[in-house]
Amino acid sequence: MLFNSYAFVFGFLPIVLLGYALLAARAGTARWPLWWLVACSAVFYTIWNPINLLIIAPSLVVNYFLARALQHRVANHKQPDRTASAMLLAGIVFNLCFLGYFKYRNFFVDSINQVFLTQWPLLEILLPLGISFITFQKIAFLVDVRVGNVKQFELVDFLIFVAFFPQLIAGPIVHYREMVPQFQKATPQIELHNLCIGLCLFAMGLFKKAVLADGIAPHASSLFAMSDRGEPLGLFYAWLGALAFTLQVYFDFSGYSDMAIGLARMFGIRLPVNFDSPLKATSIIDFWNRWHMTLTRFLTAYIYAPIALHLTRKRMAQGKSMVAAAGSRPAAFFVLVATPTLITMFLSGLWHGAGMTFVLYGLLHGSLLVVNHAWRQWRPRWNRQRYQRVMRPIGFVLTLACVVFAMALFKSQTVAGALHMMRAMLGLDGAVLPQAVLGRLGAPGAWLQAAGVSGDFYSGTGFVSLVLWAVVLLVAATTLPNSLELMARFNPALGKKASPVGPWSVSLNARWATVFGVTLLAGVMSLNQVSEFLYWQF
């Protein structure tokens, strides 16, 4: 079941809210409302395909009992405890193997077949919904238990953490210590205050997904389909297509995150921020600090930091140079910054999808991050203010261009298709515009034709529609406050401090109620459209 569906908005959600409120009011224990949420989350997960639950349930059982054993071990033994570490390692390996089988088995087998010309069979494997997110949640939980951040938990606490329906399918990826204490502290009831804030966030998220992302999606899909078929695109179409997809995935995923945060808030739970206007970023480092922030946090904490720490300790033991804030030695930079960055982004790419395009996507972004870090190390040390004044706009344009360029890998079905798109983006396939548009541009049209731009028969109306969509969405994404900034007064999410942001700050008044009424209506009235949820495959 998707958040942006009639069944969810008019069926599932009201029933869950009503059941939670009734149980909170009448049940003798605070645990019954939690069990209600767990049961509803199971229904939410199962309704798409009941087999999803049959596959995931055993892994949850294994993780629960392993966590129990780990918790007991940590509580009763002094640190360092190698046995506990081994138990943690076993749990991580189990979860990764579980993920690896269902998501990557065919990819690895196919890759081996291609490289070694073998003919290992590919199996039809059902990919459980949200398996990547669930796996990361389980690993994070085991780590938290191991390091003593989780000292006590019950079955319902574990289940609500792993399977809470707002963040079950597509995050945000949360830590146990962020979420469950909120369930334990909060009085289980539906508070109007939380319902207001949650509904506003949900309305904004639904609008972003159902109206904005789904509105531009057909343009992006048709252009990438042309590229995957090897049809000529030209410079303008290629960049417009990649930009359209960048905007689609941003509004799609950030919209879904807003809906998740809003839904959790309806139950009084604050989830962490996942998107912070990433298309406003002025560097690639800044971009990854704003895009899918909980994934970045997870990868930094559990992959980048341990690798960097291990390599640092090794260099220190060898008496070699370390990385400084600026002017480090290249060898130190390569070992202590570039290597962990590339490994982390390689795994990030692989996490996004079982395909070479995603691996290359991760490596490309890894390379861009390395370049960014290197620039920070060895850039000219100009006056800071002047540097910011000059570099911010340049950095913004460069970052946006790099992000859009890399999206060719994210969206294309094949490496060949991605390379075809990238080739066109680099201008190697010439430049074309619809003849219907070129013919109406007058003198500028003549200049463009003199410069080598030719006319083709892509629909002029379609081209203008694409440009309008792209411009409007790009302006919105790069200039307007995001949904969490709008709601900042109400402390909507973890990691977003409560502070008013001036005239855009939402207040509980008639004007904003009207805005949200219109926003909610527009989102609901767009539910009939065919919609793809891009992060479904994760």
Add this chain to the structure above:
Amino acid sequence: MSERRFLSWIFGVALGLAALAAALCWVVDPYLVFGQARFAGFNHIKPAVTTHEPMMKAYQASRACGKTLIIGSSRSGIGLDPSGPAWPQAMQPVYNLSVAGTNLHDALPLLNMLLAHCQPDRLPTTLVVGLDFESFLSQVRPATAPQPVANDADQQQAERLQALARRTSGGLLQPGLLWRDAATSLLTVSALVDSLATLRASQRAAGPNLLPGGNSSEWQLQAWTQADGAGALFHQKHLLTARRFAKPHQLGVAPDGAIRGMAAVSAMLGLAAQHKMAVKMAVQPSHVSHHELIDALGHWPDFDRWKHALADAAHHARQRGMDVTVWDFGGYEADYLQPVPARGDRRAAMAAFWDPVHYNAILGQRITAAWIGAPAAPTASSASASESALGAELRPETVAQRVFQVRQARERWRSANPQALADAQRYRCAVQACPGNARLH
């Protein structure tokens, strides 16, 4: 403002605006779902036909009954005007059931649905069928390849037609899909946008339209021609045709040698026999440049073979007592030979065609007069089949002659236009590997 009031305001605004939007959509009826009357200057133009034609046609047809029904693709949908003067009085009223992008197989459920609604005293007596050779071409697939699955839109349309056929007149006991159609025609952004587009187009009296007679207006093709010139439309259509119908597309043939698509012709004739309808089939006219492209793609022998099969099918139907004729307008008649204006020329107009396959209503009236207004089909013992300067009837005893005459006309034309075949080959080479040929953009 309190939280309770804030929430109430949100839902109040949402519900209030939803009610207004629904009211507007219901009154304007952009998709013809509610059967609202059309008022000039308000909602008489239905531009949503460009995106919702199958649904609109289904609902319009569920309220229409004509003495004569036309089925076919966009070619007959635009070119054959039911209100034209060429239709004999005895055959009126005429209703055009043609739907863009469909073939004969797709037309039958729609026809069935309409027949289910017509009162016994208003059942159609004549079925006019526009046939497109290209719709009988299919991509060669290995026998072990899985059958293509119908897409969601096609499945929904099939369910809709079944539901409309079962629908009681008025009342609440409507099949679920019809309730869903009603809801999406009232409470969706697309319906609201299309309602506003309907108002705007009707006020300006300009826009694509699904006319009350079931045919589509020529407005869109006219607008494109004025904007880009006929040459551009011809060029674009030729490219699309080459991409769609280049080999390995070919005339699908069953193991017993029968042409696969003829099963739909047989089904249509069976349905007509069941309802005691006369059938008038026709190979629809195309511009000469389209014929050249079909030949360049290697399909001309199959085009002739298909005409033979149509003549045989009509003959067998007549032997079973049906009134069936088939005419061939797919030749090199004078009306089809007008040179295409150069690309970029937005002033020169084509007299009979909007693009290589879509003939205009003027030519449509002329072929109607030649074909429908022709004398009743002679009996088996009579002399020759009907002929006119425009088209000829196909009968088993005359089809070979007709095919030969068309080939002769083609050779005469090519002698006078030696560049034509080379032009057609360039379109083929735009989509297939050809030795030494530059890519055609």
